[in-house]
Ligand code: SF4
Ligand code: SF4
Ligand code: SF4
Ligand code: SF4
C-alpha cells in the first residue's frame with residue numbers, strides 16, 4: 029500500500045515506543061522511522077526526498093542525524109525508530125553533511141527564483157534558507173552549465189529538468205500511487221534526469237495526466253501551466269465519477285485555480301485522476317447560462333442551432349419564466365392528467381435536489397413519472 | 405456496492421467484469437493496480453476489450469459482448485463439479501442452491517466456449533482461481549448492466565459470490581461501480597418511477613401514507629411511473645406530453661438519437677434546467693439557469709454509499725440559481741409551498757422519511773461522511789452490507805439461463821458496436837469538453853476497430869468511416885487497435901459532434917430498463933466510399949463487394965491485370981474521376997481479393 033496518510037483506529041492502537049530526540053522525550057507508534065517520530069513531535073528535520081505517501085528513498089541526504097550507538101550519521105527517513113533510541117538532529121557533523129548535500133544540489137540547479145512558479149512554496153528554497161544559504165549564495169553555487177529544454181508538450185503541466193533535484197518523488201508517485209510508471213530516473217551521474225520511456229515528451233508517453241507527480245515535486249521542476257497560487261481552500265467532492273473523491277478547491281477571488289486531493293479522505297487518500305485534478309475550469313466557462321430563457325414565438329424546434337442561441341430564445345426574469353412553467357404544467361395536467369408529465373432528475377445534482385424534484389413530481393404534479401440517467 | 409472502496413485493497417482476488425476501471429473509476433482502478441503490483445492480488449478480468457487492467461490480469465476472459473451469463477454459469481459449473489464451493493455458507497445462509505446446480509449443469513466449459521468464445525481451459529482456470537481464495541470480490545460496471553440481460557447478469561454474479569461464500573465480509577462482495585458522481589444518491593432519493601426515498605415502494609400504502617403526512621398532500625399516486633425510455637416513447641398512445649429535465653442531456657446520452665430528438669420535439673412543453681446550453685436545452689420552451697456543484701451546498705452519495713458534503717466555493721454567474729432553490733420556487737408558484745428550506749433542512753426532511761438515511765445530519769458529515777444504512781443519530785454507518793445475514797434473511801440463488809443479446813450481427817451489419825467512456829471525458833461532455841486541459845488532452849473522438857476488421861474493410865488508422873445501423877449513421881475517425889476484439893467496434897459518447905447514440909440500440913433490460921449500449925449491430929464503411937455510394941449504384945455494389953461489382957464489366961485479361969497492378973485509370977474511364985483515398989482503397993481491396 030502506498031499511503032500511510034490515514035491510520036485506521038486499529039493501527040493507532042499499536043504499541044508505542046519512546047525515544048529521545050535532541051534531549052526531548054518523544055513517543056511514537058512502533059514501526060515509524062526516526063524522521064516520522066521527530067516530525068510527529070514537531071521537531072523539524074530538513075528533507076527533500078521524503079514524502080509521507082511514499083516509501084522511504086534516502087536520496088537527498090538532508091535528513092541526516094546522529095544516533096547514539098550508531099557509527100557516523102544516518103538518514104533519518106530510512107532508519108526505523110527503536111525504543112530508547114537517542115537521536116541528535118543538530119550536531120557539527122550533521123550540519124556539515126547537510127551543508128555539503130544542499131550545496132551539491134544547488135550546484136546543478138538552474139533557475140531564477142523570482143520568475144519561478146514555485147517561488148515561496150519551494151521546498152528547496154525553504155531547506156536552503158533553513159541551512160543558512162541565502163539568495164545570493166544560490167547563484168554562486170550554481171554551475172549552470174547544462175541547460176536542458178523544457179518539456180511543454182503536456183496541456184496541463186511543464187517539466188523543467190533544470191530545476192529538478194532528482195529526489196525521485198515524481199517517479200515514486202507515478203509508480204507507487206498512480207501505478208503507471210510513465211517516468212523513471214535515467215542516465216547516470218551528471219547526465220541523470222527523470223525521463224519517460226525513450227525520453228519522449230511526456231504527452232507522448234503512457235502518462236495518464238493524474239498529476240500525482242506534480243503534487244509531490246518539491247521544486248519548480250514540475251508545475252501546472254498558468255499557475256496561480258490559491259488564497260483559500262474549500263473542501264468539497266469531485267463532480268465527476270461515482271468514486272466521490274474528496275477535494276480541496278483552491279480559490280482566488282471568485283475563481284477556482286487549482287484542485288488538491290484530500291489526504292485525510294478514506295475514499296481517495298489524497299489521490300486524484302486527471303478529471304478531478306484538472307477539469308475544474310468548466311465552472312467559469314463563458315457559455316454558462318446566466319438568465320432564464322424563453323423560446324421566442326414561432327421558433328420551430330427543428331431548427332439546427334449553430335451558436336445563434338440568442339435568435340431562438342429571449343431573456344426573462346425568474347418570475348416570468350417560473351410563472352410560465354407553472355401555468356403550462358398546470359394546463360397540461362388539467363387537460364391530460366398528471367401522468368402526461370414526465371420529469372428527469374439528475375445524477376449530477378445533489379441528494380437534496382433529487383429529493384425535492386421527486387417530491388415535486390409526486391406531491392405537486394401528482395405522478396410517479398420521475399427517472400434519471402442511472403441507466404446510462 | 406455491498407462493500408467499501410477500501411475493500412478493493414483487502415481482497416485476495418478481484419474479479420472485474422464489464423468495467424474499464426482505470427479509465428472510468430480511476431481511483432478505484434489505481435487500488436486494483438496497486439494490489440496486483442505490490443500485494444500479489446490475483447486479478448481476473450472478463451471483458452471483450454483488452455483494457456489496461458486486462459493487460460496486467462492473471463487471466464483475461466475475452467468473452468463476446470452479452471455472453472456474461474453463459475461465462476459465469478460455466479464458472480459455477482466447474483466450481484460445483486469440482487466441489488470447490490463453500491458448503492457451510494450455502495447451508496447456513498442461502499436457499500435455492502439445488503435449482504442453481506440443476507441450471508448450471510449444462511453449462512459445461514466446452515458449451516460456454518461456443519457461446520462466449522473463451523477457451524474452456526481459461527474458464528476452468530478462472531473458476532478454480534476464484535474458488536481457491538478466502539476473499540474474492542467482484543467489481544462490475546456498465547458492461548454488465550447495459551444489456552437486455554443486465555438484471556440476469558447481476559443475479560449470476562451474486563450467485564457466484566454466494567456459492568463461494570464471498571458476501572458479508574471485508575474484502576469480498578458485489579460492487580457495482582456507479583458511473584456518475586451522484587447516481588447512487590439520485591436512486592437513494594427516489595428519483596425513480598417505482599420507489600420513494602430509500603427504495604420504499606410507491607405501491608406500499610404505509611410508505612405513501614408517511615410521505616403524504618410529511619408533505620401535506622392527500623393522495624400520492626400509487627401506480628409506478630414511467631421510466632425515461634417509456635416517457636420518450638413515440639408510439640401512439642404512449643409517452644408524455646410535457647417534460648421537466650434537470651441537469652440531463654438525453655439527446656446525447658440516450659440511445660437512438662433521432663428517436664430521442666423526435667420525441668422531445670413532439671412535446672407540448674419542455675423545460676430544461678442546466679448549467680450550459682446543451683443539445684437538449686436548445687429544443688426547450690423554457691431554460692432555467694442552474695448552479696454548478698462548486699456554487700452550492702448539499703450532499704453527494706458515492707458508489708460505496710458514502711454520503712458526503714458538497715460545499716459552496718464560488719458565486720454563481722449572473723442570475724443562476726441552485727436547483728433546489730428553483731424547485732422550491734416553482735412548487736410555490738404551483739400552489740404547493742415546500743417551506744423555504746436550505747439544503748441542511750432538506751436533509752433533515754429526508755432523514756425523517758428515509759430509514760437508511762435516518763442518521764444523516766449535516767453536523768455529522770463534517771469529517772468524511774457516513775455510509776448508509778445509517779438509521780439513527782448514533783449509528784456509525786455501514787461499511788459492508790449483508791454481514792451475518794441478508795436483508796431478506798436467506799440469500800436466494802436465482803438460477804438464470806443465458807439469453808443472447810437483442811441484436812446480433814448480420815450480413816448487412818457485420819460488426820458489434822459497444823459504447824463507453826474514456827479517462828479524460830465524462831458523460832455528454834458538457835463539463836469536460838469545456839475544460840481546457842481535458843479537451844486539449846483528448847479533443848477528438850474515434851471509433852476503435854480491430855486490425856483484422858480494418859484489413860477486411862480496407863481502412864487505415866485515421867481514416868474517416870461511416871458507421872451505420874438500422875437507426876442512423878455517423879462519420880468518425882478510426883483508431884485501429886487490438887485493444888478491441890475482432891468483430892467489435894468501440895466508441896465513447898462524449899463528443900456531441902460525434903454522437904454515437906445516433907446508431908445505438910434502444911433494446912433494454914425488461915426489468916431494469918437499461919438500454920443495451922454494449923451491443924448494437926452496425927456496419928463500417930470508408931466514408932468517401934459511403935458518400936459515393938449514396939447516389940451511385942455502382943459504388944454501392946463496390947462497397948458491398950468490389951470483385952463482383954467489377955465483374956459486370958466483362959473485362960479482358962489485360963484490363964484485369966491493369967487494375968490489379970494499380971492502374972486505376974481504366975476504372976475511372978468507366979465510372980468517372982475517383983477521390984484519392986477511394987483510389988487507394990480500391991487498389992488495396994482488389995489486391996487483397998486476388999483479383
Ligand atoms: S525551484 Fe525553487 S529554488 Fe529553484 S528557482 Fe524555483 S523557487 Fe527557486
Ligand atoms: S501525471 Fe500521473 S501518470 Fe503522468 S507522470 Fe505524473 S504521476 Fe505519472
Ligand atoms: S521532477 Fe521534481 S519530484 Fe521529480 S525528481 Fe525532479 S525535483 Fe524530484
Ligand atoms: S478525481 Fe477522478 S476518480 Fe476521483 S471522483 Fe473525480 S473523476 Fe472520479
Ligand code: FES
Nearest residue numbers: 086088089091105
Ligand atoms: S529525506 Fe531522507 S534522504 Fe532525503
